Every structure is written in structure tokens, then in C-alpha cells.
Amino acid sequence: MFFKNKTFLMFMLIAAFSMILMACGSGEQTDGSVDGETPEESGSQDDSSGGDDAVSDETYHWRFVTEEMEGQVQYEYAKEFAELINEKSDGRITMDPYEFGGLGSEVDQVEQLQNGLVEFAIVSPGFTGTMVTEGQIFALQFLFTDDLELNQEILNTSEALNTHLASIYEGHNIKPLAFWHEGAMQWTGNRELRTPADFNGFKMRTQESPLIMESYRAYGADPTPMSWGELYTSLERGVVDGQENPIFFIEDASFHEVQDHMTISRHNIYVAMTTVNPDFYNGLPEDIRAIVDETVEEMQVRAYELQKEQNEALLDNIINNDTHPTEVIELTEAERDEFRALAMDVHQYFLDDIVGEEGKMIYDMLKEEIEAAE
Numbered sequence: 609m610f611f612k613n614k615t616f617l618m619f620m621l622i623a624a625f626s627m628i629l630m631a632c633g634s635g636e637q638t639d640g641s642v643d644g645e646t647p648e649e650s651g652s653q654d655d656s657s658g659g660d661d662a663v664s665d666e667t668y669h670w671r672f673v674t675e676e677m678e679g680q681v682q683y684e685y686a687k688e689f690a691e692l693i694n695e696k697s698d699g700r701i702t703m704d705p706y707e708f709g710g711l712g713s714e715v716d717q718v719e720q721l722q723n724g725l726v727e728f729a730i731v732s733p734g735f736t737g738t739m740v741t742e743g744q745i746f747a748l749q750f751l752f753t754d755d756l757e758l759n760q761e762i763l764n765t766s767e768a769l770n771t772h773l774a775s776i777y778e779g780h781n782i783k784p785l786a787f788w789h790e791g792a793m794q795w796t797g798n799r800e801l802r803t804p805a806d807f808n809g810f811k812m813r814t815q816e817s818p819l820i821m822e823s824y825r826a827y828g829a830d831p832t833p834m835s836w837g838e839l840y841t842s843l844e845r846g847v848v849d850g851q852e853n854p855i856f857f858i859e860d861a862s863f864h865e866v867q868d869h870m871t872i873s874r875h876n877i878y879v880a881m882t883t884v885n886p887d888f889y890n891g892l893p894e895d896i897r898a899i900v901d902e903t904v905e906e907m908q909v910r911a912y913e914l915q916k917e918q919n920e921a922l923l924d925n926i927i928n929n930d931t932h933p934t935e936v937i938e939l940t941e942a943e944r945d946e947f948r949a950l951a952m953d954v955h956q957y958f959l960d961d962i963v964g965e966e967g968k969m970i971y972d973m974l975k976e977e978i979e980a981a982e
């Protein structure tokens with residue numbers, strides 16, 4: 609829909625939006641400091657009284673970038689987050705949610721967060737795969753359960769993720785405040801994908817994570833990483849043959865229009881992280897940080913509801929689209945088991961060749977947490 613043949617326009621917009629963003633964030637503070645000079649000063653403090661005795665009428669203006677468009681789960685999450693935090697802070701905190709596209713690729717957005725150019729970002733771990741190797745744990749297929757509500761509960765409470773993996777991310781200047789999911793992922797293709805043999809030579813679009821790519825090599829596919837901003841056109845032109853995503857995203861980005869087949873495979877969940885620039889976060893007054901934390905926690909429930917509503921509502925649009933028909937099949941448990949068996953080799957590869965001791969510990973702990981939850 610949005611990105612249909614609009615790649616060129618998107619890249620023109622990147623430059624313009626970046627300049628606007630810099631201009632918005634460059635307001636001089638009452639204490640004479642300029643936004644963006646240091647991570648602590650990123651984001652406006654509109655009425656800085658300065659020092660430890662800062663009075664509670666200080667106001668804040670922050671940026672929240674997402675990897676999705678208006679109406680899609682991440683953007684709606686960020687919009688509600690902004691409303692909730694504004695309410696909780698009696699109007700002292702205002703936040704601007706940003707749609708995907710204006711600030712570059714998903715990987716560019718991660719860098720903007722690390723540099724403190726934006727304060728908050730929703731980050732899909734796939735786009736940090738070459739930097740935070742342990743974060744590729746989310747690329748492992750058939751790791752979580754088939755119960756989406758239970759999976760969200762695991763993401764909420766996991767010590768492996770919220771303590772250990774989060775601390776590795778923090779070492780890379782990305783502080784995850786929460787892990788949540790956008791639903792189960794499914795495959796679309798220009799041919800039917802029912803068995804691993806169907807992936808033989810299949811040009812699969814993936815995110816930038818080497819482990820996601822390895823997961824598709826294990827099925828015999830030929831993975832190609834790219835931003836989703838290029839995906840519609842790439843599917844249309846046959847640059848790639850297929851892709852994976854939750855139902856809501858396939859429908860809203862109209863990938864089904866240029867794909868003849870869709871497989872309900874539920875081979876993984878799509879995990880997203882609410883992240884913040886750590887220097888900015890650690891520099892906040894305690895009461896403001898508490899409001900941030902409370903908002904993050906309350907939004908976990910909304911994240912689950914938002915993806916559920918959209919994933920449930922939008923499948924019919926794909927099935928009933930007569931203009932662009934897509935044949936939708938659902939894998940049986942036996943068919944899923946064939947993929948599961950190959951995916952387990954990738955789990956082992958992750959443990960043997962990708963991560964060190966800490967990554968192994970995180971994997972083992974998360975597996976135990978999942979088994980205990982089941």
C-alpha cells in the first residue's frame with residue numbers, strides 16, 4: 609500500500625525529515641545548553657530549572673521512532689504511549705511518534721537511538737543482528753509456544769531477556785525497556801510453501817540478521833536481507849520470491865497483492881522491543897523515570913491487544929480479495945514438525961557457532977522459562 613513504487617520518494621523524504629528532526633531538537637535550553645550536544649541533553653527540557661532540586665513543573669519533549677506506518681501496531685503503540693505518558697505526567701511530557709520511512713531504514717533508526725538523536729525507538733531485534741549477536745535468539749524458529757498470550761507473559765517476565773539480554777543491549781547503547789510481540793509470523797510466496805523442499809532455491813527476503821538468513825538456508829532457501837521499505841517492489845519484480853511477517857503487516861503493506869500464496873505456518877513470533885537511549889534515560893529525574901517505567905508496563909497489555917485485534921481482523925481481507933487472489937493454506941502439525949526438525953539444527957548452530965557463554969546461558973534460561981510456563 610504505502611511503499612508501492614515509492615522507494616525513491618522515501619529516500620527523498622529521509623533527507624527532508626532528518627533536517628526537520630534536527631531543527632526540532634535544536635532548541636536552546638533555558639540553561640543555555642543545546643539539545644543533542646550530549647546524550648544527557650538529548651530531548652528538550654523546555655523549562656529546565658537545573659540541578660538536583662529541579663522543581664516538578666519542568667517539561668519534556670521527546671521523539672519516539674517506529675518501524676511501521678500509521679494504523680500498524682508499532683505506530684499505534686507509540687501514539688498511545690505518548691497519550692498515556694502525557695496524561696500520567698499531567699501534560700509535562702509530550703512525545704512525537706514517528707512513522708517509518710522519514711528517518712531512513714530500520715538500521716539507520718537504531719543508530720539514531722544509539723547516538724541520542726531520538727530518545728525512544730521500537731526496534732525489531734532482527735535489525736540489530738550483526739551487532740548484538742545474542743539478540744538473534746528471537747530469530748530461532750519454533751522456540752516459543754503456540755499460545756500467543758502465554759508468549760507475551762514469558763516476554764514480560766523472563767529474567768533471561770529482561771535482565772541478561774537487556775544488559776547486553778545496554779552495552780551497545782540501546783536500553784530495552786520491554787519485549788513484546790506482534791503476533792505469529794506466516795510465509796507468503798510466489799509458489800506454495802508447504803514442505804522444506806518448497807524452499808529449495810527460494811529467494812527469501814529477511815531482515816539483517818545472519819541467523820534469520822541461516823534459518824532459511826537450513827530449509828534450502830536463498831535469503832536476501834533488505835528493509836521492508838523495498839519489499840513490495842522487490843516481490844512485485846521477482847527480486848525476491850517471498851517473505852515472513854505477521855498477518856496484519858502482510859495485509860497492511862499489501863504484500864499479498866504481489867504474492868499468490870500464503871502459508872499459516874506460525875514458525876515464530878515477531879518480537880519488538882521498546883528501547884530508549886540509556887544515557888538519556890539514566891539522566892532523567894527519578895520521578896520522570898518512574899512515569900516512563902509505569903507507562904512501559906501498562907503498554908504491555910495494549911501491545912498484546914493491538915496485535916491481536918489486527919491479526920484477527922485482517923486475515924479475511926487477504927482470503928476474500930478477488931482482485932488480487934492469494935491461496936491461503938494452513939500447515940498441519942505434522943507439516944510443521946518437518947520444519948521444526950530443521951530449525952532445531954539452527955538452534956544448535958546458534959549455541960555452537962554464534963554466541964559465547966553468556967548467549968548460551970540466556971538460551972538455556974529462556975528455554976527453562978518457556979518450559980515452566982507451558
Ligand code: 6CS
Nearest residue numbers: 675676714836853857878
Ligand atoms: O518485515 C519487517 O521488516 C517489518 N515487519 C514488521 C512486523 N514490523 C516492522 C518491520 O520492519
